[in-house]
Amino acid sequence: xxxxxxxxxxxxxxxxxxxxxxxxxxxxxxxxxxxxxxxxxxxxxxxxxxxxxxxxxxxxxxxxxxxxxxxxxxxxxxxxxxxxxxxxxxxxxxxxxxxxxxxxxxxxxxxxxxxxxxxxxxxxxxxxxxxxxxxxxxxxxxxxxxxxxxxxxxxxxxxxxxxxxxxxxxxxxxxxxxxxxxxxxxxxxxxxxxxxxxxxxxxxxxxxxxxxxxxxxxxxxxxxxxxxxxxxxxxxxxxxxxxxxxxxxxxxxxxxxxxxxxxxxxxxxxxxxxxxxxxxxxxxxxxxxxxx
Numbered sequence: 001x002x003x004x005x006x007x008x009x010x011x012x013x014x015x016x017x018x019x020x021x022x023x024x025x026x027x028x029x030x031x032x033x034x035x036x037x038x039x040x041x042x043x044x045x046x047x048x049x050x051x052x053x054x055x056x057x058x059x060x061x062x063x064x065x066x067x068x069x070x071x072x073x074x075x076x077x078x079x080x081x082x083x084x085x086x087x088x089x090x091x092x093x094x095x096x097x098x099x100x101x102x103x104x105x106x107x108x109x110x111x112x113x114x115x116x117x118x119x120x121x122x123x124x125x126x127x128x129x130x131x132x133x134x135x136x137x138x139x140x141x142x143x144x145x146x147x148x149x150x151x152x153x154x155x156x157x158x159x160x161x162x163x164x165x166x167x168x169x170x171x172x173x174x175x176x177x178x179x180x181x182x183x184x185x186x187x188x189x190x191x192x193x194x195x196x197x198x199x200x201x202x203x204x205x206x207x208x209x210x211x212x213x214x215x216x217x218x219x220x221x222x223x224x225x226x227x228x229x230x231x232x233x234x235x236x237x238x239x240x241x242x243x244x245x246x247x248x249x250x251x252x253x254x255x256x257x258x259x260x261x262x263x264x265x266x267x268x269x270x271x272x273x274x275x276x277x278x279x280x281x282x283x284x285x286x287x288x289x290x291x292x
Contacts (some may be wrong), residue, residue, distance in 0.1 A: 119267030124167040134282035141285040149226040162215030162281040196258040
């Protein structure tokens with residue numbers, strides 16, 4: 001039996017078909033350089049015209065794959081990608097604008113709340129400032145009481161010594177601020193706000209010490225003669241009261257300057273203004289001197 005036969009018939013038709021295929025491939029490869037020369041353009045190889053990749057598995061024969069071109073050509077593909085990128089950029093920019101507007105609105109609301117809180121604090125401190133003259137007179141009267149005791153005289157007090165008004169400050173808005181919101185405030189504004197709140201907290205601490213000193217002075221309300229140890233104690237308390245009063249006055253000046261730089265004014269609390277107050281602290285403590 002001849003080897004030219006196959007299970008599918010004679011090999012002659014297959015050989016003729018292969019010869020035609022190889023001949024056509026040769027004519028195509030010869031026509032490509034001629035086309036390049038006639039047009040004056042370099043078309044490159046077929047691999048350059050049609051995207052392709054080579055894949056060489058380990059230990060195997062390299063394989064060449066031709067990638068399918070875009071449906072509408074590379075120029076249209078690049079244009080579509082550009083439109084997508086541009087759309088993404090526009091969306092991101094619009095989102096950034098919306099966020100900026102949001103944080104600006106939040107910052108304005110926060111500043112309004114902080115300014116109101118600081119205005120309330122200024123009002124409470126103004127009540128103490130209004131008593132500065134009363135504090136000075138009361139300390140002078142206690143100096144006279146001490147002097148009379150040194151001379152062996154006992155002076156009856158007309159009323160309890162009392163103490164100046166003291167109110168705690170408001171800090172909830174500033175203390176509960178959001179870190180991200182705080183970052184959207186101008187740096188200089190944050191610094192001035194922080195400095196003002198520091199001064200207010202210092203004033204609160206001084207007020208606490210002042211209350212303690214005046215509370216200790218109340219032990220001299222009793223109409224009893226003062227001995228040597230009593231006079232030493234009274235002198236110590238009067239010295240501390242004067243130092244605290246001076247520190248508070250200086251602190252009020254600094255607080256007022258900082259508040260004015262931020263455009264903050266006292267916010268009057270109708271309840272506090274109409275609340276009955278003990279006016280005895282500003283009334284005379286000792287009877288007039290003889291001959292006056």
